[in-house]
Amino acid sequence: MKTTTILSLKGLALLTFLFISWSCKKDVNSSTSGSSYTDPFTQMPATEDVVMYEVNLRAYSENGDLQGVMYRLDELEDMGVNVIWLMPIYPVGQVNSVNSPYCIRNYIQVASEYGNLRKLREFTSMAHDRGMAVMLDWVANHTAWDHPWIEENPGWYTQDGNGNIIHPPGTNWQDVADLNFDNMDMRAAMIESMKYWVEEANVDGFRCDYADGVPYDFWVSAIDSLRNIPGRELLFFAEGNRADHFAAGFDMAFGWNYYGAIKNVWNGQATSLMRNTHIQEYNNAPAGKHWVRFTTNHDESAWDATPMQIFNGKKGALAASVATIFTGGVPLIYGSQEVGVTGTIPFFSNTQIDWSKNGDMLAEYESLLSFYSKNKIARTGVNTDYSDDDVLCYVKSLNGKELLIIVNVRNTTVLYDMPSSVVVGDDWYDERDQVKYDFGLQLILEPYRYYVLSR
Structure with a gap:
């Protein structure tokens, strides 16, 4: 009787395991997606052909999750988008927290507010089926104060003379702890964490936050290691002003100077400022590397103002977008600007975008970007x-x-x-x-x- 009971429990456990395993696999592939998350993306655009779209998950839909973006993937495809940049999807730290998505509590988890690993796999599969690559936001410079590394490996963090872990020097970012890039074990763990998302969720690259705060040789090592993953073609996008990011292996960098120039031109300066800034930036860019052109992004729309305010209404915002899209470089659209949001959009909290506003503006963005994405002259023609x-x-x-x-x-x-x-x-x-x-x-x-x- 005892033996029979033990065997029954083992059998029940096995059946339960098989059922859960089958259910997980079914959930991953139960969407309209025609591909498995394990299939490498084969339609990666050349950098010069990228049309990038940034998603602030907390604002994008009522629930602020990955599913909310999945509902609009067909519209993004029609717009000509071929690279989706997701703002950080990881759990947010709770110690000294201001609820910033850039305060990472675990590098290899999906925060429950956005979904889970299965949902991210489903998302990448659906995006790939529509010819769109998926880029994650990566925060290498610092972690949350309750990241597991704090307790397990305190030597992986920058410390003061008394052995106290410190926040990033030169900043007021009290909610995060500065990582020590003199520690080779930390570097190796960081690279393995980045590899995790390529191999486990089939993502296609990274937008690297505060790239200026991380040593050049780390970026060289990380990018080389990730590009050596078999069967993968990846994109890397640096947020920073340092001159060595392209040499480190990044494909793209923010064109902050051009953004400043176009704002100044809209405030009365001559258009020559835009032309000269564009030429100067590209004179300092190696062949095949590109500057990202934008009239807003999550930082600008949160702390500065939205394009509707900066560029003087709907007509001015659209005209500024035409200048940035067609001058040269990689166009970036921040999800919200296409419907003319007027108020600032926080990302430390949830504030939903009203997608029903300014349908005419949305239609014009769709028309402009679709034309751009299909027209080789628009993307690579020589300017006179x-x-x-x-x-x-x-x-x-x-x-x-x-x-x-x-x-x-x-x-x-x-x-x-x-x-x-x-x-x-x-x-x-x-x-x-x-x-x-x-x-x-x-x-x-x-x-x-x-x-x-x-x-």
């Missing part, structure tokens, strides 16, 4: 600049074909003298609206009027 102080105007050329970009950067009507080489032959065509334009030698441009035309 015809701008004056108040009008951005250039022709992008590639293989005998041309794209004309005209943007009135002022909130007033301006008269622009058209270059004869642009007027001659005319035959300019708006592929988005299917309208043909024949210009005279002078063009009257209404406030923030723009054209994106082909011939």
